[in-house]
Amino acid sequence: MDKNHRNVNHRGPAAFTDLQFKDPVTHAAGKLAIRDTIKHTFKEMGVVDSMRGLFTINQQDGFDCPSCAWPDPEHPSKIGEYCESGAKALADEATHSHIDAQFFKKYSVEELSNLTDFQLNKFGRLIEPLVLREGSIHYEAISWQDAFDLIAEQLHELDSPNEAIFYTSGRSSNEAAFLYGMFVRAYGTNNMPDCSNMCHESSGVALTETVGIGKGSTKLEDFYEAEVIMIAGQNPGTNHPRMMTALEKCKENGGYIISINPLEETGLVNFKNPQNLKGLIGGGEDIADLHLAVNINQDVPLVKLILKRLVEKDALDQSVFDHQFLEKYTEGYSALIEDLKSFDEAQLLKMTGVPKEKINKAVEVLSKKSKIIVCWAMGLTQHKNAVETIREYVNLLLLKGAIGKPHTGTCPIRGHSNVQGDRSVGIQHYVEEDLNERIREHMHFEPPTEKGIDVVESMEAMHTGKAKFFMALGGNFLMAASDTDYTATALNNCEMTVQVSTKLNRSHLVTGKTALILPTFGRSEKDEKNGKPRFLTMESSMGRIRQSKGILKPASEKIMSEPEIIGGLADIYFNGEHPVAFKEMGEDYELIREKIDLVAKGFEKTSERSKGFGYYLPNNSRELDFSMLPNGKAQITLNNLPDHQLTTDELMLMTIRSHDQFNTTIYGLDDRYRGVYNERRVIFMHEADIKARNLKKYEVVDLTTTYDGKKRTAHKFKVLPYNIPKGNAAAYFPETNPLVPYNHFADRSNTPISKSLKIRIEKTEN
Ligand SMILES: Nc1nc2c(c(=O)[nH]1)N[C@H]1C(S)=C(S)[C@@H](COP(=O)(O)OP(=O)(O)OC[C@H]3O[C@@H](n4cnc5c(=O)[nH]c(N)nc54)[C@H](O)[C@@H]3O)O[C@H]1N2
Ligand SMILES: Nc1nc2c(c(=O)[nH]1)N[C@H]1C(S)=C(S)[C@@H](COP(=O)(O)OP(=O)(O)OC[C@H]3O[C@@H](n4cnc5c(=O)[nH]c(N)nc54)[C@H](O)[C@@H]3O)O[C@H]1N2
Ligand SMILES: [Mo]
Secondary structure: OOOOOOOOOOOOOOOOOOOEEOOOOOOEEHHHHHHHHHHHHHHHHOHHHHHHHHHHEOOOOOEOOOOEOOOOOOOOOOOOOOOHHHHHHHHHHOOOOEEOHHHHHHOOHHHHOOOOHHHHHHOOEEOOOEEEOOOOOOOEEOOHHHHHHHHHHHHHHOOOHHHEEEEEOOOOOHHHHHHHHHHHHHHOOOOOOEHHHHOOHHHHHHHHHHHOOOOOOOOHHHHHOOOEEEEEOOOHHHHOOOHHHHHHHHHHOOOEEEEEOOOOOOOOOOEEOOOOHHHHHOOOEOOOOEEEOOOOOOHHHHHHHHHHHHHHHHHHHOOOOOHHHHHHHEEOHHHHHHHHOOOOHHHHHHHHOOOHHHHHHHHHHHHHOOOEEEEEOHHHHOOOOHHHHHHHHHHHHHHOOOOOOOOOEEEEOOOEOOHHHHHHOOOOOOOOHHHHHHHHHHHOOOOOOOOOOOHHHHHHHHHOOOOOEEEEEOOOHHHHOOOHHHHHHHHHOOOEEEEEEOEOOHHHOOOOOEEEEEEEOOOOEOOEEOOEEOOEEEEOOOOEEEEEOOOEOOOOOOOEOHHHHHHHHHHHHOOOOOOOOHHHHHHOHHHHHHHHHHHOOOOOOHHHHOOOOOEEOOOOOOOOOOOOOHHHOEEOOOOOOOOOOOOOOOEEEEEEOOOOEEOOEEOOOOEHHHOEEOOOOEEEEOHHHHHHOOOOOOOEEEEEEEEOOEEEEEEEEEEEEOOOOOOEEEEEOOOOHHHOOOOOEOOOOOOEOOOOEEEEEEEOOO
16 A cells, blocks of 8 residues: 555566467578567557658668667658667557557556556557546546646645656657646756766766766768777667667677677677568678677776776887877876776786687777767666776777767767756756856746756655646656655655656556646657648757657647647746746747757757758867866866675676667567566576576576665566676566665765666566
8 A cells, every 4th residue: 555545556467478488599680570560659659650650760861769868861762761669669669559548547646556567558558638536546537727727726725836756758849848847947946867877977967077968979971981889888779779780780880880789689699680681581790790698787997907907018019009098188097007007907807807819809999990980878877886987988989089080089878868858958957157147048037056956866855845837858767767665655645746748657557636638649640730730849969959750640630749748837837927938939840949058058040950960069079179178178087996895695787678668658568689578576697696596598587786774676587698797697677666765876876776776586476
């Protein structure tokens, strides 16, 4: 029973679904991907909508793929610029299954909470506004007007605007995010936690400190002729499949690809491009020329070792590093060279777990090449020392002069399709005085100047009762955030929780006293007002702004677009009396874009310039302008080694994504590339670690973590022997989130330590 007297199962059932485990697939994509794509979309959306949808994704006049943030090429493939993931995301949002108030009359939130996340998502699209009233266990229909009134009333009742929290997930458009950010500030708080706090926040912090901008510097074209691409802590075959085409082009041009990952992820090992004939009928090719199977969170020692060896080589004839570049654009070089001397090679090598010959090979390649790109994702960002880890990779790029020149650079691969755009238009919990100044000047109100709170701080604020209202523009906060039990209590403590959503998820079931669901359009849907089509804009992972126009019939006439929801709510909250014309802006996105151009940095003539494939936002690191940094120079940094002090019975666990999920949305139960079928409750372990614990393949175990003396348990996982370095383990998120302590996160970026959890394995009774 929760605080609100509802008997809701906030973790969902720990039930098995009949595992089958085969050899991992060695060929990513290819025919199987096409078969899976077609099967899935036809089933959910019917043949006609599927074909229309798939051929419009990422095309000039179409909609931006709702899946990942990989940028679109200027000459998209005529047979479709989408991948299996994008097609699944489309099928998931454009599904013909719908749920309305009748459905919730039949099923209480208590009953629904005993279903898995996979089952919840399967019910389909939310198609009318709903309210869960205090004391009730059934959602019921509510009009938009009454919903807005109820929320506005609650917001007026709070003692301070800082008792409210406004979360954003990265699928919103620039227009929705901008209007939301303005409403939240006009209301009076900077409490804008964002999914990027759990995602690439560490990249933002590390890059801002070293090169003066929290975004990457590469453009898509840079990939094609790069000499070396390092892919660290990222699984592109599953999570950014369209990146594979760019990697393939790089290889065709003679590029060398190094993967740095505890797992030999399929796709990096062998890839068949379904978008060309060779991929369909040929054998595919190895994308990674060299795989460094690093131990979890031992990237700093790995890069240090590589740097030490490069320093030795450079000392011979000064040909390895770009000394002119170092002199002109950077500071901290001598200090780094001095600092590197203090690390012992043998110790570094041992920490990495990588065979010496492989490191030699990496050093040899890197010593001779200068057009280098480093790509990374969650494998680097979700550790205690994530910021330092990314800074260490930046050191390598700076020493090689591999930034701000063609075919070089930093490339944090973003997750959600518009997570970067949301930030660019003002979703942030921290205060930037120049942004506030532009808000005063162009929006004509006084924005709050007190720093707001991020995701982990929000969890704590709700848990301790400091915050009482939670609203989410998309996402699934309960399942995405760390420490599921703690987060559930935090949400239960709220007076009101409000979710602007497309699909049902557990955050609709684990709520405050009163809860609202405000259903909204998906990206693929035609967004019209008075018969006139409207478009939205997004920013790709590489900083390009483009238009997105849906084409499919909306799921219901009762849903509203995100900007309209925000505009409508703000209008009612302010009783139509605010210098920002919220309602009009929510209905006419041109009005929003006019303001974005004035208020958000780098945006200009967006309505016009975002046509086709749009325009790039300015990026100082691309231009080698480091004037905002100390002494106007890019910063070479000194970083410490990680220190986990694992005991002999502990393993290091990373919580990763399967092939059939998009974050907390579970599309299916297979992880085809890793050979796992029909089950998610598995733990990948090294044979020796299984043996050492007297366990057997498929044996059922509990996973536990103990931080600050508090033991946390995630129940029932089947043991799978896997090709993973000894001492390391992997299991899927979000089933493992109850293990992540809410108060352990990356230094300075506050990103939960979801990729390096010290766990113990306990045998279960059954
Ligand atoms: N289909 C699909 N696409 C997605 C998503 C999805 O869930 N499904 N999610 C989207 C989002 S929001 C994001 S942020 C991205 C996530 O994209 P990824 O970051 O690729 O996702 P993860 O599954 O978390 O994978 C992390 C990878 O890092 C490796 N790794 C873990 N720890 C370490 C380490 O310490 N060092 C190194 N070198 N490697 C490590 C893991 O083995 C794994 O291959 O994908 C986006 N795209
Ligand atoms: N242990 C562990 N935890 C993690 C991670 C990890 O690797 N390990 N990864 C973290 C990362 S990288 C991220 S980004 C977060 C993700 O955190 P979130 O962004 O909060 O979660 P999602 O699962 O992407 O959100 C899915 C929900 O968004 C809603 N939705 C989908 N499309 C739309 C839309 O167009 N508009 C609106 N309004 N709603 C929509 C649907 O209702 C759907 O159920 O999770 C983080 N949590
Ligand atoms: Mo993410």
